[in-house]
Amino acid sequence: MSLYGALFAGVSGLSAQSTAMGAIADNVTNINTIGYKGTKTNFATFVTRQVSSTSYSAGGVQSRPRTGVDIQGLLQSSTSSTDVGISGAGFFVVSKQALNSTGFGYSRAGSFKIDKDGYLQNVGGYYLQGWPLENWDGSLSAATVVKDGNTYMKSYKNNLGETYYMNDNAIDNVNLQPMNLSSIGGTARATSILSIAANLPSGALVGATEKTNAPIFDSLGNSHNLNFSWIKRGQNQWDYEAMPPAGTTYLTLDDQTDAKRVYFAAGRVDFSNIPADGKTMTMALGVDNYKFRFSTVNPTSGYRDDGAKNNSVTANAAGANGDTIVIGGITFTIRTPGPASNATEVDVSGLTGAAAIANQIAQTAQSYFSTRLGPGNWVTSSAGDIQSSFEISAVSGTTFAAAPTHATIGSGTPNEFVINTTGKSLSQILDILGKMINTASSASLNDVAGRFPPSPPGNLAIRVAGENGIMFRQFSATSGQEISVDASALEDINNQKSVLQSTVFTVPALGPSMSWIKPNNNEPPAVKFNGDGTINELHGSDETTAVDPRLRVRVGWANGALNMDGSTPLTGGSPGIALFLGNYNSPNEAMQQKAGAYQLNKVAQNGNKFGNFAGLTIGEDGVVTARFDNGVTIPIFMIPLATFVNPNGMNSQTGNVFQETSQSGLPTLREAGSGTAGIVSGASLEASTVDLGEEFTTMITTQRAYSAASKIITTTDQMLDELVNIKR
Numbered sequence: 001m002s003l004y005g006a007l008f009a010g011v012s013g014l015s016a017q018s019t020a021m022g023a024i025a026d027n028v029t030n031i032n033t034i035g036y037k038g039t040k041t042n043f044a045t046f047v048t049r050q051v052s053s054t055s056y057s058a059g060g061v062q063s064r065p066r067t068g069v070d071i072q073g074l075l076q077s078s079t080s081s082t083d084v085g086i087s088g089a090g091f092f093v094v095s096k097q098a099l100n101s102t103g104f105g106y107s108r109a110g111s112f113k114i115d116k117d118g119y120l121q122n123v124g125g126y127y128l129q130g131w132p133l134e135n136w137d138g139s140l141s142a143a144t145v146v147k148d149g150n151t152y153m154k155s156y157k158n159n160l161g162e163t164y165y166m167n168d169n170a171i172d173n174v175n176l177q178p179m180n181l182s183s184i185g186g187t188a189r190a191t192s193i194l195s196i197a198a199n200l201p202s203g204a205l206v207g208a209t210e211k212t213n214a215p216i217f218d219s220l221g222n223s224h225n226l227n228f229s230w231i232k233r234g235q236n237q238w239d240y241e242a243m244p245p246a247g248t249t250y251l252t253l254d255d256q257t258d259a260k261r262v263y264f265a266a267g268r269v270d271f272s273n274i275p276a277d278g279k280t281m282t283m284a285l286g287v288d289n290y291k292f293r294f295s296t297v298n299p300t301s302g303y304r305d306d307g308a309k310n311n312s313v314t315a316n317a318a319g320a321n322g323d324t325i326v327i328g329g330i331t332f333t334i335r336t337p338g339p340a341s342n343a344t345e346v347d348v349s350g351l352t353g354a355a356a357i358a359n360q361i362a363q364t365a366q367s368y369f370s371t372r373l374g375p376g377n378w379v380t381s382s383a384g385d386i387q388s389s390f391e392i393s394a395v396s397g398t399t400f401a402a403a404p405t406h407a408t409i410g411s412g413t414p415n416e417f418v419i420n421t422t423g424k425s426l427s428q429i430l431d432i433l434g435k436m437i438n439t440a441s442s443a444s445l446n447d448v449a450g451r452f453p454p455s456p457p458g459n460l461a462i463r464v465a466g467e468n469g470i471m472f473r474q475f476s477a478t479s480g481q482e483i484s485v486d487a488s489a490l491e492d493i494n495n496q497k498s499v500l501q502s503t504v505f506t507v508p509a510l511g512p513s514m515s516w517i518k519p520n521n522n523e524p525p526a527v528k529f530n531g532d533g534t535i536n537e538l539h540g541s542d543e544t545t546a547v548d549p550r551l552r553v554r555v556g557w558a559n560g561a562l563n564m565d566g567s568t569p570l571t572g573g574s575p576g577i578a579l580f581l582g583n584y585n586s587p588n589e590a591m592q593q594k595a596g597a598y599q600l601n602k603v604a605q606n607g608n609k610f611g612n613f614a615g616l617t618i619g620e621d622g623v624v625t626a627r628f629d630n631g632v633t634i635p636i637f638m639i640p641l642a643t644f645v646n647p648n649g650m651n652s653q654t655g656n657v658f659q660e661t662s663q664s665g666l667p668t669l670r671e672a673g674s675g676t677a678g679i680v681s682g683a684s685l686e687a688s689t690v691d692l693g694e695e696f697t698t699m700i701t702t703q704r705a706y707s708a709a710s711k712i713i714t715t716t717d718q719m720l721d722e723l724v725n726i727k728r
Contacts, residue, residue, distance in 0.1 A: 003723070005048065005058035007716040012060030013709025016043055019063035020702045027690045028699075034123065035085075035109035035656055036688040038695075039067045069647045069658060073108070073686040082120055084110040084618050085686040088678015090641030090670070093171065094126035094657060098178045104129065104171055105657035106642050106650070106667065108686050118182025124655025129176040131166055131638045132156040133623070141165045145671075147623055147635045154638065168640070169669055179624065179637045184613045188221025189632045190564065191607030194553065195580040197589045199599045200230055200238055202533065208232045210598040214605065218561035219574055221610030221630075222247070226553070230527075236536075236593060237525035242553070244268040246469055249485075249505035249556035253526075253579075255539040256546035263526060263539055265474035267483055267507035270500040270558075272468070273492045274426050281499075283437065284484040285476075290440045291416045292433060294490075415440070430463045434470050437461035441475060474507045483507040501558040508554075527581065529593040534585050543584040553577040577605075608632045618682030622672035641677040642667040 020041035030036040046059040075085045086092070086108055095101035098119040105126060112120040112128055120128040131154040136144055142153035142165045154166040156177055167175045194214055201210075212228040224245035231239045241264050244251035253264040269281070275294040283290050417436040421429055441460035461472035474483055484506045490498040524540035536542060538549055554576045555564040562574040582590020589602055611630025618624050622639035644650065649663030660667055670677040 002056060002058065003716055003719055007713060007720075009058035009060035010709050010712030010716060012046060012062070013712065014706060016041075016061045016063035017702050017706040017709060019065060021699070021706070023065050024695050024699050024702060027695050028692065031688055031690050031692055033109075033656060033688050034111045035073065035107060035686050036690065037067050037069050037071060037073075037108075037652075038688065038690040039065050041065045067648065067652055068689060069650060071689045073689045075681055075684045076687050078111075078683050078685050080111075080113075081616050081618070081683055082112045082114065083683055083685050084112065084639070085681045085684040086110070086641065086672075086678050087681055089647070090643050090672070090677040091647075091658065091667075093129045093176060093640060093642050093667075093669070094122065094124075095129055095173075095178075096126060098127040098180075099173070101127075101129075101173050104176070105653060105655075105659055106644075107655075107657045109656040111685055114181055118180045119178045120181070122655075124657060126655055126657055127178045128639065129178055130622075130640055131168060132177055132179075133635045133638055134163070137163065139163075139165060143168045145623065145635070145638060147621075147625075150635075152635055168671075171642070171667060171669060176640075181613075181616070184626055184636065186221075186610050186612045187626075187628050187632055187634060188217060188219065188610045188630070189606070189608040189634075190219040190562065190574055191216040191577055191605045192564075192575045193578050193580065193604075193606045194226075195589070195602060195604045196228070196591065197582060197600075197602035198591055199596065199601065200232070200527075200529075200591065200593045201598055202236075202593045202595050204232045206232050206234060212600060212603070214603050215607075216245070216577065216605055217607030217609060218247075218555075218557055218559070218564075220559065220561045221608065222559065222561065223609055224248075233525050236529040236531070238527045238529075238593070240264070240526045241266070241473075243464065244471060244555070246270055246464075246467060247500060247557060247559040247561075249501050249558050250507040250554075251556075252508055252554045254552040254554060254576075256541055256548055256551055261539075262474075262508055262510050265508050265510060266471055267474070267485060267505070268464075268469055268471050268501070269485065269487055270467075270469040271426060271430060271490075271498055272500065273496065273498050274421055274429060275490045275498045276493045277421075279490050279498070281485070281487045281490055283440065283472075283486075284482075285441055287481065288440070289415060290437075292436060293416060293418050294421050294429075295418050296422050297420070426468055427463070430468060430470055434461050434463040437470065437472050441472065472507075474510060476509050481509050503558075505556060505558070527591060530585065532587075533592045533594045534587050535582050535590060535592070536584070538581065538584075549581070549583055551579040551581065553579050618680060620673060620679040620681070622680045639672065639680055640669045641672050641680070642669055643676050644668075 020043075023039040023041045027038045030038075042064045044062045044064050046062050048057045048059040050057055070089070072087070075087060084092075091106035091108055092110060093104055094107050095104050098115075098117065098121075107122065107124065107126060109122050109124055109126075112122050115121045122128070131143075133145060133152040134155050136142060136151040136153045139153070142155055145152045145154065154168055155163050156166070158164045164174070166177075170176075194216065196212055196214060198210075198212060201208075204210075208231070210230045212230070214226045214228065216224050216226050218224065224247065226245055227243040229241045229243075231241070233239050240253070242251055242253055244266050246268075247270065248268050250265065250267045252262045255261045255263060275281075277294065277296040280291050280293045283292070417440070419429060419432050419436065424432075438461040460475060461470060463469070464471050472483065476483070484504065485501065486504045487499045488502050488504065490502075492498050524537060526539060527535060528537040528540075530536045535549070538546070538551060543549075552566070553564070554566060557563055564574055564576045566576040582588075582592075608628075608630045611628035611632055613626060614629045615627045616624055616636075617627065617633075618639070622641065623635045624637035624639065625633050626636045627633050644660070644667055645665035646663060647658075649661055649665070650658035651661055653659055668675075672678065672680045
């Protein structure tokens with residue numbers, strides 16, 4: 001009957017309003033809960049089927065609580081860099097365990113703190129999940145992110161030390177990782193951009209030199225000085241070179257193209273102590289091989305009688321075949337001259353006396369070496385105890401006396417130089433070594449095609465002033481003729497390495513593809529200026545042939561740092577240094593040639609020394625950038641946002657976390673700011689969406705509704721009492 005229907009309708013009203021009051025209680029008590037989404041209680045009628053048109057059957061009311069998950073809360077500023085809020089759609093992906101989680105939740109509670117293990121955990125006990133970032137190694141399998149012009153990839157090193165490329169669409173414990181701040185150590189940034197602006201004096205004489213010192217950093221954060229020398233070559237024309245810094249194996253100056261065409265190349269060996277007796281270093285210079293042996297014993301002559309005339313300097317003998325003669329403690333056998341084979345013969349007919357013969361030999365040898373190696377004082381003769389001698393400086397510097405006999409002199413140890421270390425300091429020994437390398441390099445100049453003139457320049461190899469290092473220039477422009485150096489055998493008397501460059505290394509050749517390498521040595525200068533002092537050409541190219549004016553510096557390191565060779569960390573290298581000397585035809589921040597003295601106007605580079613972790617910032621794109629006390633900033637992590645078709649269909653869990661349901665649909669991972677995802681706001685928190693005034697108002701109406709529903713019950717009860725009293 002209708003009375004009972006009214007009674008139960010009143011009961012449903014009490015139940016519905018109780019539910020509403022419960023929601024109000026949750027809202028009010030969570031007024032300060034970060035990321036809390038308020039719940040509103042809506043009501044729906046409950047209608048029973050009417051069987052008569054003249055009577056009414058009450059149904060009552062049903063409560064329908066609705067959490068406003070998609071309602072944006074107010075973003076409030078925070079002093080913690082690990083606090084993060086969301087402006088717009090999306091949720092942080094969180095898990096109850098930091099690693100190897102079996103389930104994921106979704107939350108907008110971004111009050112994260114660092115736990116004892118360094119992971120970011122919010123107040124609900126859930127860990128932030130996302131994508132670690134590493135420098136892109138060039139792999140096409142990697143999902144990449146571009147930040148500040150640099151490319152990074154979503155990846156990490158697994159337990160085997162292998163790089164795992166993450167699938168940024170998957171939500172699992174392999175393709176999502178927690179952010180751990182305790183794993184962030186110190187960092188350094190290698191120099192990749194170097195800018196120099198200076199005035200080179202227009203009135204300088206040809207051959208004048210100016211110097212520029214530029215600081216650079218390797219990938220380990222070590223500071224080095226890169227010293228440039230500017231040499232005036234002609235009117236409005238300057239060449240340049242660079243001294244390889246200490247700790248390097250080679251340095252090249254390349255042109256503006258991607259072909260790595262080398263304008264200048266040099267190598268270096270740094271000594272820490274004196275090599276022990278008998279230790280050797282070998283060098284391949286072009287097609288010639290040389291050995292440099294360190295000895296505590298005064299070296300004897302490095303020559304012997306080779307028994308043949310092939311490629312030898314000879315003198316006719318007055319003695320009989322088979323007779324011997326001792327010169328300087330070395331025995332030579334007199335042989336009957338045989339047919340010459342590629343030998344340089346000395347005509348001594350009509351000459352008498354050792355002095356005349358020696359002079360003729362010296363003149364012939366001088367002519368031979370000058371023809372082969374170019375003009376120079378290659379051979380000299382002098383009077384001595386054994387009447388006459390000549391010095392073959394192109395081979396080893398050892399002096400031999402010549403008597404009026406027929407003898408063939410050949411190398412006892414081909415191309416070997418001996419450095420006597422007894423009683424000498426390391427710097428003195430390196431002075432000698434530098435001169436010997438220079439002699440060997442000069443002797444190999446016959447293989448040069450291009451850069452250096454045919455006459456011996458005298459400074460192909462030198463000891464670095466004020467340092468225990470040897471620098472040697474590459475002179476070969478022939479393909480495959482790199483300078484190869486092997487100093488791995490150099491150890492001191494305590495079996496400790498004597499050099500920093502303890503592995504074999506090469507100095508690149510000067511690239512035959514360079515357009516400026518010509519047989520007549522008419523290559524263009526490094527920098528050619530216009531009449532107004534601005535840059536016209538760099539390495540022979542102008543704005544029409546090389547739009548980008550940036551030159552390239554490649555450096556090989558022996559101290560464990562990544563080589564600056566233009567490769568990637570995947571292959572053990574890093575980008576080379578882009579050398580910016582200025583734009584073509586522009587006077588702004590550029591090399592220029594004006595009147596007056598040399599003046600350095602600017603040296604700037606982007607490398608940094610080693611620095612410790614100093615904090616982090618979180619960008620709108622969700623990229624977490626680590627800051628270091630050396631000024632370096634490195635993106636280390638990316639916070640993704642999960643979006644849902646119907647976020648209000650998710651289930652609420654303890655800890656201000658939501659779970660997906662069939663009503664919400666599956667989550668979609670997105671980068672912040674892409675698609676329907678909102679943006680991330682660092683150092684801020686999303687406040688509760690509860691409006692306290694609204695809640696108190698709703699509380700009043702709910703209380704009144706509850707009282708009214710209870711009145712229905714009491715009134716219906718009275719009516720039922722009247723019905724019962726009818727029987728009485």
